[in-house]
Amino acid sequence: METVNDLLGHGTHLTALQMSVRAFIIFLVALILIRFTGMRVFGIKSAFDTTIIIMLGAVLSRAVVGASPFVPTIIASAVLVIIHKIIAMISVSNRGLSHLVKGKPLSLYKDGILNDKNLKRCSLSFGDVMEEVRLSINQNNLDDIEEIFMERTGKISVIEKRKGIRK
Numbered sequence: 001m002e003t004v005n006d007l008l009g010h011g012t013h014l015t016a017l018q019m020s021v022r023a024f025i026i027f028l029v030a031l032i033l034i035r036f037t038g039m040r041v042f043g044i045k046s047a048f049d050t051t052i053i054i055m056l057g058a059v060l061s062r063a064v065v066g067a068s069p070f071v072p073t074i075i076a077s078a079v080l081v082i083i084h085k086i087i088a089m090i091s092v093s094n095r096g097l098s099h100l101v102k103g104k105p106l107s108l109y110k111d112g113i114l115n116d117k118n119l120k121r122c123s124l125s126f127g128d129v130m131e132e133v134r135l136s137i138n139q140n141n142l143d144d145i146e147e148i149f150m151e152r153t154g155k156i157s158v159i160e161k162r163k164g165i166r167k
Contacts, residue, residue, distance in 0.1 A: 012066045022064045029074055030060055033081045040088070046153050048101045052084040102152050109148040122150045132156040 008025075009018035033056060034041060041049040056077055063073035091098035106118040108129055119125070129148060133139055136158040146161045 008070055009066065010070075014066045019064060019066075022066075022070065026060050026064050026074075029077070030056060033077055037081050037084055038088070046102045048084075048088075052080060055080055105149045105151050105157075107147060108150055108156070109142065109145065111146075112142070118150065124150070124156075129156065133158055 007018065007021050009015065009022075014022070034053075037049075037052060041053060059068075059073060059077050059080065062068035063070050087097070087101055091101055106115075106122060108115055108118050108122070108124065114126065114129075119129070130140070133142065133145065133148070136156075137144075137160060139145075144161050145158060147159045149157045149159075151157050
């Protein structure tokens with residue numbers, strides 16, 4: 001036990017070796033915790049998922065520098081990840097919770113009309129929308145666009161009109 005204390009140290013007066021050992025262990029712990037949350041954290045990148053990454057980084061870094069006790073910090077991080085996982089699992093079948101923690105898509109444009117209210121809610125200008133149209137479908141007008149959304153992830157999606165179908 002004394003060897004572990006010598007290797008990890010305690011408090012904020014740590015040697016370079018002790019901080020390095022702590023950093024190595026915390027890296028492995030963080031990897032395990034992030035793998036437990038699932039790949040959606042990196043694939044979907046919603047505010048809900050980004051929050052767990054930021055919080056894990058903030059909490060676990062305290063264990064590396066000795067600002068917080070080593071083992072309780074790891075336990076607190078595990079609790080954060082478990083809470084994230086439980087909320088994610090419940091939100092799969094609960095639309096209200098899903099909208100609360102992950103948001104919902106907002107229509108920015110439909111049937112030739114810009115939705116100014118939703119543009120303001122998203123802090124987007126017409127130029128921002130047109131930029132995404134140019135990047136998404138290589139057009140500089142809205143003639144062939146059926147609808148444009150601000151997705152829950154913050155990305156803008158553009159739906160083109162189906163060719164040959166008129167309303």
